[in-house]
Amino acid sequence: MRKKIVAGNWKMNKTADEGLALVSEVVNMVSAEVTAPVTVVVCPPALYLTTFKSYLTGDKLALGAQNCHEKAAGAYTGEISAPMLKSVGVQYVILGHSERRQYFGETNAQLAEKVNIALENGLIPIFCCGESREMRETGDYVGFVKNQLTESLFHLSAEQMANVVIAYEPIWAIGTGLTASSAQAQDMHFALRQHLAGQFGDEVAQNTSILYGGSANAQNAQELFGQPDVDGGLIGGASLKSRDFLTVVKAA
Template identity: 70%
Template sequence: MRKKIVAGNWKMNKTAEEAVALTSEIVHMIADEVTSDVEVVLCVPSLYLSTLQQYATGRVSIGAQNIHQKASGAYTGEISAPMVKSLNIPYVILGHSERRQYFGETDEILAEKVNIALENGLKPIFCCGESLEQRQNEDYIALVQAQLTNALFHLSAEQFGQLVIAYEPIWAIGTGLTASAQQAQDMHAALRSHIASKYGAEVADNTTIQYGGSVSAANAAELFSSPDVDGGLVGGASLKSRDFVNIVKAI
C-alpha cells in the first residue's frame, strides 16, 4: 500500500521564533490527535533546517524547499544536496511552479536537481501542473505528463520509487480556487497511468501522488477521498497549526 503523505510548504514565511513555535505546536498536536499512519513533512526555509530538525519525530519530518543542481561551487545564496543531507533532512521540494516561473527552472535543470537529490539520499517531492491558460487552450493532461517525461523518465525504476509526485494546478495555488475532487482524481489517474506506461503497474501503484493548490481543512476530506489522491502539498494553510493538523486528520 502506498504511503499517505501531507507536506506543508511554508515558502518564504515565518521568523525564527515563529518557526520554532509553529513546528512545536504541529508536532505535539500530531502526536496527541492523529492516529493514522500518514506521514507529515514540514518544508521550511533553509535558514531553519538545522534548528527545526531537532523537532523531527517518527511522524513528522523536516524538508527543504529547494536545492541547487550542483554539489558545490560559486553559487552565492544557494544550498546544495550535500548540505541538506548533512543535516539528516529526508525530503526536498523540486519543480514548484514558483521556482519554474520566477527562477526559470526548466525540465532539464530539474532533471539535474532530481539526480543530485537522489545521489545524496534525499526524497524529492516533484511538483508538476498547468496554468489556467494552458488548461483552457492546450491538452493539459499531456502537458503535465510531459513534465514527468522530461524531468524524471531517465531514472531507473528503483530511483523513481524514491519520488513523491505533487500535482499542483498553477491556477489553484494561492488563489483560493481549488480543483474539484473529480478534476484532481482525473489528473492523478492520468499521471499514474503515464508512470505505469514507463515503469509498470507495480511502480505506478506504489507512487505517492499528492494534490496541491489551495488545500484547506474545508476541502481536504473530499480531495483525499479520491482513490488516486494520496495526500497533499499544503501552502497557506500549513502556516497555522490548527488548520494544518485538521488537514492531516482529514486523510
C-alpha cells in the same frame, strides 16, 4: 499500500520565533491526535532546518527543504546543495514548485539534474508538476503535465523512481482562491499514474504517492484526499496555521 503524505510548504514565511512556535504546535498536535499511518513533512525556510531537526523525529514527522541546487558544490552564491541538506538531517526536498519555475526560470532539464542529485544524496524528491489557467482552458493540459514527468523523471530507473513523490499542483489554483474539484484532481492523478505505469510498470506506478498541491485546506481536504489516486497533499497557506494544518493531516 501507498504512503500517505502531507507536506507543509511554508514558502518565505515566519520569523525564527514564529517558526519555532508553529513547529512546536504542529509536533505536539500530531503526536497527540494523529493515530493513522501518515507522514507529516515540514518544509520551512532553509534558515530553520538545523533548528527544526530535533523536533521532527519519529515515524510520523519528517524534515523537508523547499529546494536544492543541481550541483553538489561550487561557486553558486546563495544556493544550497543536496549534500548540505542531507548533512543536517533533511529527508525530503521539494523540486520544481510552480513558483520556482515561474519566478526563477527552472526548466524540465534542470529539474532532471536536481532530481538526480537529490536521489544520489538519499533525499526523497517531492517533484511538482502542473498547468497554468491558460493551459487548462485552451491547451492539452494533460499532455503538458505528462511531459513535465517525461522530461524530468523518465531517465530514472524503476528503482530510483520508487523513491520519488509527485505533487500535482494546478497553478491556477495556487493562491487564487480557486481549487480543483475532487473529480478534476482525481482525473489528473489517474492520468499521471497511468503515465508512470507506461514507463516504469504497474508496481512502481501503484506505489508512487501522488499529492495534490492546489490550495488544499481544512475545508476541502477530506473530499480531495478521499479520491482513490490522491495520496495526500503539498500544503501552502494552510500549513502556516497549526490547527488548519492538523485538520488537513487528519483528512489524509
